[in-house]
C-alpha cells in the first residue's frame with residue numbers, strides 16, 4: 001500500500017503565487033501517521049500534478065487545502081484513477097461542500113490524527129474504503145452515501161499528550177520543489193487561548209463569562225457563540241493551546257536540516273502561548289492574557305534550537321509565526337529578541353478602532369498592539385502587522401482609525417503591513433456574513449489598501465543599499481535572466497541578475513532597488 005499526499009494549500013485555481021516559499025506542517029503530519037503504521041507515503045504539490053502527470057503506483061489519495069483551493073483540488077481528483085480519495089485541512093470545516101465540489105470519497109473534519117489512525121485500522125491500510133457501518137463508528141468524518149452526505153459525530157480536540165505523541169515525517173519534505181529555500185513550518189503548538197467572543201450580530205446575553213469567567217467557564221458560551229475573534233475559526237477547530245515538548249521539536253528540525261532545509265518557522269497561532277498551557281493544566285487555557293507567557297519553556301525551546309550548529313554558523317534560520325499583543329510584555333519581547341533578533345514576527349492588528357476590536361472579540365486593544373510593535377522593534381525583531389478590510393462592522397469611522405493605525409504601526413517599527421480581505425469562514429462567529437468584495441469595490445477598503453501599499457513601498461525603499469543574506473530558489477519565470485531568492489531571516493523576495501545557476505545556495509546580496517510592493521532587486525556580494 002502506498003499513499004500519495006497532495007498539498008493543495010493556497011493553490012487556488014492551480015498555481016500558487018503568493019505563498020510559494022511557504023511549506024505548511026499538515027501534510028508532513030499526515031505522512032508521519034502512515035510512516036508510524038509502516039505504510040509508504042509521498043508528498044507532492046498540487047501544481048506539480050496539474051502541470052505534469054499524476055505519479056503512478058499509489059493506492060490512496062489524500063488532498064489537503066483551504067476553501068479557496070477547491071478548484072485545484074477538483075482538478076487533482078479528476079486526474080486520480082486509483083483507490084479512495086480523502087480530503088482534509090481547513091476546507092473540511094464545510095464537509096458537505098468539500099465532498100460535493102471536489103469529488104473526494106471521504107472528508108476528515110478538524111484534527112485528523114486520531115481519525116486517520118482509526119480509518120487505517122478499519123481497513124484503509126489495505127487501500128480499501130471501510131464499509132459504511134465501520135465509517136459510522138469513526139468520529140470526525142463525512143462521507144457520501146448515495147446522493148447524500150453523512151457526517152459522523154464531531155471529534156473532541158485531542159489532548160496535549162496525544163498530540164505530542166505524533167511524529168511528523170521529515171524525509172517527505174523532498175516532495176516539495178523548493179524545500180531547500182522555502183520556509184518550512186514546524187508545528188510547536190496548536191489551538192488558541194483567545195476565548196473572548198464576538199459581540200457583533202449575535203444575541204449576547206452580556207453574562208461576561210467569556211471575558212471574566214474562570215478558565216473552565218470561558219470554554220462554553222451559554223448562547224453558543226464560537227470562541228475567538230469573530231473572523232477566525234482556530235479555537236473552534238483546534239480548541240485551547242496545546243504545546244509539543246521541546247525535544248521532539250528539536251529532533252524534527254535537526255532531521256529537516258539534514259534533508260537540506262534552510263529556513264524553519266515555528267508554527268503556532270500565537271507563539272507566546274507556547275508552554276502557557278502547562279501552567280494551568282489540567283484546566284483549559286482560555287484566557288489570552290493571564291497567566292503571562294511561560295518564559296522558562298520558551299527560553300528552553302529557543303536556546304536548544306539556537307544550539308544547532310547550522311543555527312550557530314547562520315547558514316540556516318529559525319523564525320516564529322504569529323503572536324498576540326496581549327502577551328507581548330517587556331520581558332517577552334526581550335526574550336524573543338535575545339534568540340530571534342533580525343527575524344520577522346507577525347502580529348494581528350486587524351482594525352484600528354478600539355470599539356470595533358472589542359465587538360469582534362479581539363484579545364488586545366489597538367493601543368496595546370502599537371505598544372507591542374514598539375517593544376518588539378526595540379528588541380531587534382521585525383514586526384509584520386496584519387490588517388483586514390471589509391470586516392463586518394467596518395464603517396467610515398473604523399476606516400479612518402485603521403488608516404491611522406497603519407501609519408502609526410510604521411512609526412512604531414512595523415517592517416511590513418499585510419492586508420487581507422475578510423473571508424467568511426465556517427465554524428467562526430462571522431460564518432453567516434458574506435465575504436468582503438475586493439478592495440477596489442469599496443471606497444473604505446480601498447483607502448485601507450492604499451495606506452498599506454504606501455507604507456510597504458516606503459519600507460522597501462529604506463532597504464536600498466543594505467546587505468541581506470538570502471537562499472536562492474529558482475529562475476524567475478517572467479525573466480529567465482533573473483533568479484528568485486528568499487531572505488534567510490526576513491524581507492521581501494529578491495530578484496538577482498545572474499547567468500550562474502545558484503539554486504539552493506546561501507548568498508549575501510546588496511539591495512539595489514525596489515521592483516514592487518513585494519519585490520526588491522539585488523546583486524550578489526558574497527557566497528557561502
Ligand code: SF4
Nearest residue numbers: 197204205208210221
Ligand atoms: S458572548 Fe456568550 S459568554 Fe460572552 S458575554 Fe455574551 S453570552 Fe456571555
Ligand code: SF4
Nearest residue numbers: 192194228229232269
Ligand atoms: S485571530 Fe488569532 S487571537 Fe484571534 S482567535 Fe484566531 S488565532 Fe486566536
